[in-house]
Amino acid sequence: MISIDGVSKWYGQFQVLTDCTTELKKGEVVVVCGPSGSGKSTLIKTVNGLEPFQKGAIRVDGVSVSDAKTSLPKLRAKIGMVFQHFELFPHLTITENLTLAQIKVLGRSKDEAMEKGIALLERVGLRAHANKYPVQLSGGQQQRVAIARALSMDPIAMLFDEPTSALDPEMINEVLDVMVGLARDGMTMMCVTHEMGFAKKVAHRVLFMDEGVIVEDVPKDDFFANPRSDRAKDFLAKILH
Amino acid sequence: MIEFSLWDIAFDLALAARWTILLSLIAFVCGGAVGLLLLVIRVSGNGWVALFVNLYVELFQGTPLLMQLFLVFFGLPLLGVEVSPWLAATVTLTLYTSAYLVEIWRGCVEAVPHGQWSAGASLGMRYPQQLRHIILPQALQVAVAPTVGFLVQVVKSTALTSIIGFVELTKTSSILTNATFRPFPIYGMVALLYFAMCFPLTWYARQLEKKQTARQR
Numbered sequence: 051m052i053s054i055d056g057v058s059k060w061y062g063q064f065q066v067l068t069d070c071t072t073e074l075k076k077g078e079v080v081v082v083c084g085p086s087g088s089g090k091s092t093l094i095k096t097v098n099g100l101e102p103f104q105k106g107a108i109r110v111d112g113v114s115v116s117d118a119k120t121s122l123p124k125l126r127a128k129i130g131m132v133f134q135h136f137e138l139f140p141h142l143t144i145t146e147n148l149t150l151a152q153i154k155v156l157g158r159s160k161d162e163a164m165e166k167g168i169a170l171l172e173r174v175g176l177r178a179h180a181n182k183y184p185v186q187l188s189g190g191q192q193q194r195v196a197i198a199r200a201l202s203m204d205p206i207a208m209l210f211d212e213p214t215s216a217l218d219p220e221m222i223n224e225v226l227d228v229m230v231g232l233a234r235d236g237m238t239m240m241c242v243t244h245e246m247g248f249a250k251k252v253a254h255r256v257l258f259m260d261e262g263v264i265v266e267d268v269p270k271d272d273f274f275a276n277p278r279s280d281r282a283k284d285f286l287a288k289i290l291h
Numbered sequence: 292m293i294e295f296s297l298w299d300i301a302f303d304l305a306l307a308a309r310w311t312i313l314l315s316l317i318a319f320v321c322g323g324a325v326g327l328l329l330l331v332i333r334v335s336g337n338g339w340v341a342l343f344v345n346l347y348v349e350l351f352q353g354t355p356l357l358m359q360l361f362l363v364f365f366g367l368p369l370l371g372v373e374v375s376p377w378l379a380a381t382v383t384l385t386l387y388t389s390a391y392l393v394e395i396w397r398g399c400v401e402a403v404p405h406g407q408w409s410a411g412a413s414l415g416m417r418y419p420q421q422l423r424h425i426i427l428p429q430a431l432q433v434a435v436a437p438t439v440g441f442l443v444q445v446v447k448s449t450a451l452t453s454i455i456g457f458v459e460l461t462k463t464s465s466i467l468t469n470a471t472f473r474p475f476p477i478y479g480m481v482a483l484l485y486f487a488m489c490f491p492l493t494w495y496a497r498q499l500e501k502k503q504t505a506r507q508r
Contacts, residue, residue, distance in 0.1 A: 100409055127415025137410035141428045150424060151414035203414060 051076045051207060051238050057096060057106035059262075066092050067103065068262045074207070079239045081249040081270070084259035085285060090242040091134075093259065094209050097240065098122075098129045111206055127155050130200030134212040136192040138184040144171070144195055145180045148202050156203065163202070170198035174228050190221030194228055207238040214245055244289060250274065258282045295471050301480055307463035308484050314459060315446045315488075317381050322388025322445070329393040331422065334400050344393065351390030357451050359383050364455040380452040388445055395437050399430040436503060439496040443489045450485075460484060 052074040059067040066089050074080055082090045095101040096108060099115045099122045108115040113125055138147050148167030152158045158166070171177045174194040176187075184192055193213055200208060210229065214222045226248050233239055233252035243249070249256055249270055256273040258266040260281045266273060277283045295303075333344040351359065364379040403426050411421035453462035464481045468474045 098413060100412060123412075123415045123417045125415075126413055129413075131410075131413035133406055133410060133413075135404075135406055137404075137406040139407065139410070139425055139429075141432065151411075151416055154420055154424065155415040199414070 051078070051111060052097060052240065053107075053109045054093075054097070055107045055109075057093070057103050057108060059092065059096065059101065059103040059105075066262050067096070070106070070262075070264050072257060072264060072267050074238055074240060076238055077236045078254050079233045079237075079241070079252050080255045080257060081253040082240065082242045082257045082259060083244060083246075083249070083285070084265075087261075088259040089262040090259050091211050092262075094211050094240055094242050097209055098126045098131060100131075123155070127151070127203055128206050130197075130203060130205035130208040132193070132196050132200055132208065132210045132213045134215050136184070136189070136196045136216075138192055138196055138199070140184050143181055143183055144176070144187075147184070147195060148199050151199075152202050166202055167198070170201050171195070173201075173231075174198045175224075188221060189217045190224045193217065193221075193225045197225070197228055197232075201232075207240070208232065210239065210241040210243065212242050212244075214243065246274075246286075246290060258285065260285075295467070297476060300467055300471070300473075300477055303467060304460065304463060304477070304480055304484060307458065307460045308488070310457075310459040311446070311449050311461075311485075312488065314380060314384065314449045314452065314457070315442070318384035318388045318445050318449070319442055321381065321385040322392060325385060325389035326392030326396065329389060330396045330400070333393060333397055334422070335418070348390045348394055351387050352394070356383070356387050356448055357454065359387060360451060360455055376452065376455050376457040379455055380449075380457045384445065384449065384452070387448070388441075391441055391444075392438065395441060396430065396434055399434040399437075400426060402433055403429045432503065436496050436499040439492055439499060443492050443496075446488050446492070447485065 054070055054072050057067055057070045058065065070089075070093055072080070082094060084090050092101050096103050097110065097115065103116065110125060110129060113120055115122075115125065138144075139150070142150065145164060145167050148170065149160065149163035152163035152166060153160060168177065168180065171180055174197060176191055176194055176198070179187060179191065179195075184195070187195065197213075213229070214225050217225065222245070226245060229239070229241070229248065230252050241248070241253075253270045256266070256268060256270050257264055258273065258277070258279070258281075265279045266277065266282050268278075273282070274286070277286055329344050329347065332340050335341075360379060360383045363383045364374055364376070367374045367379075407425055407429065408421055411425045416424070449459060450461040452459060453465065456462070458466075460481060464477050468477050471477070
């Protein structure tokens with residue numbers, strides 16, 4: 051479904067990604083973790099072409115991301131993305147947030163888009179907030195809307211870039227619950243997150259990154275039971291109390 | 292010599308104010324249209340075209356409007372193009388207004404967080420769609436107050452066109468002064484008329500600003 055092959059990226063002289071290689075099969079849930087500045091967010095953003103890279107190749111559903119002939123908008127329409135800071139459109143209501151891209155990108159009719167949007171709001175438990183504006187919702191609610199917005203495009207895979215890092219602690223679980231539900235429904239997911247509880251519950255594999263390198267790429271049980279690298283051990287010791 | 296009563300003077304000035312208003316409106320509508328076009332070119336980020344827009348902005352912001360008027364009014368005839376004061380005034384004010392508006396609006400576009408572009412892109416929206424549906428509506432909310440504020444500058448700037456013989460409020464007042472030798476009441480009335488045109492705008496701009504700060508809370 052998603053194959054990342056020898057990807058390297060530089061900001062000028064500074065190398066942010068070094069020879070990153072991994073693969074996600076259909077229905078697989080992969081958690082990407084590592085200390086801040088390790089290139090996790092950069093890596094996940096290369097998958098839908100939000101971050102360009104200089105070396106290597108990424109293919110999503112057989113389509114090359116870096117090929118000049120690839121239509122990035124078309125590719126991105128198939129991959130949902132959820133951001134750390136939600137990035138709902140503040141000038142639009144919740145339903146408008148959910149229907150805009152369906153109408154403009156997928157060419158769905160207004161009614162069709164609305165029906166889909168409402169159904170997804172129901173799924174994330176926010177049906178009652180359909181006509182509000184994003185500022186009227188809490189952080190956790192906004193992030194659930196953001197997930198629903200990404201799902202409204204019927205994506206073949208979902209990318210999560212630290213979806214709970216900007217949330218107050220009591221709101222983290224409501225977002226994770228939605229993500230767990232998605233994972234159990236068989237969605238292909240790549241999640242940059244520090245929520246190890248989430249990783250333990252639904253991840254198939256864990257990628258541990260440090261200084262732009264994928265240090266470990268192992269089944270989740272192996273990662274928690276006996277991390278091989280010292281850096282992963284060190285990292286786990288710091289975040290698991 | 293013809294006698295003018297104060298009423299006659301006031302009436303003539305009020306009539307002349309029409310042209311000041313019309314010229315301001317033209318400058319604003321045309322300047323706004325040109326400004327919007329330049330803005331889209333500027334934020335689309337293509338190196339050379341963006342440089343051209345920057346140069347354009349620097350040129351018109353860095354020289355006095357009066358010089359720009361002179362250059363168009365006296366310069367173009369040298370190239371064989373006859374220019375009426377009307378044409379010179381509207382063209383110059385349009386260019387001048389657009390150069391300021393594109394800068395004001397560019398600031399507003401840049402005030403929209405970068406993540407909003409990414410969010411639009413990640414949903415498969417193309418660049419023009421992101422600009423049209425996500426970025427510009429948000430930039431507009433921030434832009435209204437400074438834009439209306441700048442309109443006040445445009446209204447007052449139209450007075451300069453009197454120097455190339457455009458008969459608007461200021462030109463009419465100097466004609467009347469020459470005929471009546473009563474500068475004080477005439478210029479007093481002129482000042483009041485300009486104030487009557489500008490004050491509602493500044494008041495409106497202030498209301499908009501208040502509304503905007505209230506919304507951000």
